[in-house]
Amino acid sequence: MKTKKIFFYIVVFFIFTYFRIYSFSLAESANIKNKYNITKEDILYIDKNLKNIDNRKFLKMLNFNTKLSESYKPKMLKQVPEKYTKDEKKVLIDYKVYEDLIKMIKAAKNEDINLKVISGYRSYLYQKKLYKKMCDKYDANYAKKYIAKPGYSQHQTGKAVDFNSLIIDQKNKKIFQWLKENAYKFGFSLSYPKDKNETSYQYEPWHYLHVGKDVSDIIHNIFGGNQKKFLLFINEYINQ
Ligand SMILES: [Zn+2]
Structure with missing residues (x-):
């Protein structure tokens, strides 16, 4: 009993x-x-699009607080063909980004937009050098607005790409506008937009992060292109 x-x-x-x-x-x-x-339907859409576990891990890594270690490097890098880089510079990117990048460059070309890659993967040490150079030239307060500290750059993941120029002039404006309207169709997302820029960086219309089509669709359709808001959301959501 x-x-x-x-x-x-x-x-x-x-x-x-x-x-x-x-x-x-x-x-x-x-x-x-x-x-x-966001609505219940949005959550269902996000869940459906976030099936890719690799992508979940990658997004979790980009939570704005975690520093990438000095030894962190993408598993496999691939060189962007020189005809697609500015001044035929040697640029490496994560091999998973390659196919979408080439597709996008070709699609742009069909619309008379000549995309040229100026930067892709940057190692921790290279970023350290760039950051130091900027600090020496100006000062740390100025530098941190324009360049990520080593370990905090999306370029270290091999999935960030800078296009054409770091100058916003008439000629480049047309290119940046094309990217803004079309990049998400190829899995890219603008990291530091002009409006909705809650990041600590200035507006960078040339800097895109490859998150894959499933995720770029979520950022575009549900978060109005606000990558930071999406990343904050997804980190809370995945962690629960
Ligand atoms: Zn960049």
């Missing part, structure tokens, strides 16, 4: 705990939904 009673209490305890955890996680996702102003 006694054992039966104990068993009964154990079962009740487990049922109670299960529902507590369950309702807690429901409340948590409701909070996140409100915070980011």
Whole structure:
């Protein structure tokens, strides 16, 4: 009789705990939904598009607080054909970005837009050199607005690409406009937009991060192109 009673209490305890955890996680996702102003349908769409575990890991890594280690390097790098780089410079990118990048360059060409890659993968040490150069030339406060500290650059992932020029003039404006309208169709996302720029960096219409078509669609369709908002959301969402 006694054992039966104990068993009964154990079962009740487990049922109670299960529902507590369950309702807690429901409340948590409701909070996140409100915070980011997204609907239940959006969540379903995000879940459907985020099937790729590799992509989840990659997005989790880009949470704005985690520093990439000095030894972090993409598994496999591939060289962008020199005809597609500015001044035929040697540029390496993560091999997973390659196909979409070439597709995009060709699609742009069909519309008379001549995309040229100026920067791709940068090692931790190279970023360190760039950062130091900027600090020496100006000062640290100025430098951190224009260039990421070593370990915090999207370029270290091998998935960030800079296009054409770091100068916004009439000729480049047309190119940047094309990218803004079309890059998401090839899995790229603008990292530091003019409006909705909650990052600590200035507007960089040349800098795109390859997140894959599934994710660039989410950023474009649900987050209005706001990559940072999406990354903050996804890190909270994946962590729950
Ligand atoms: Zn860049």
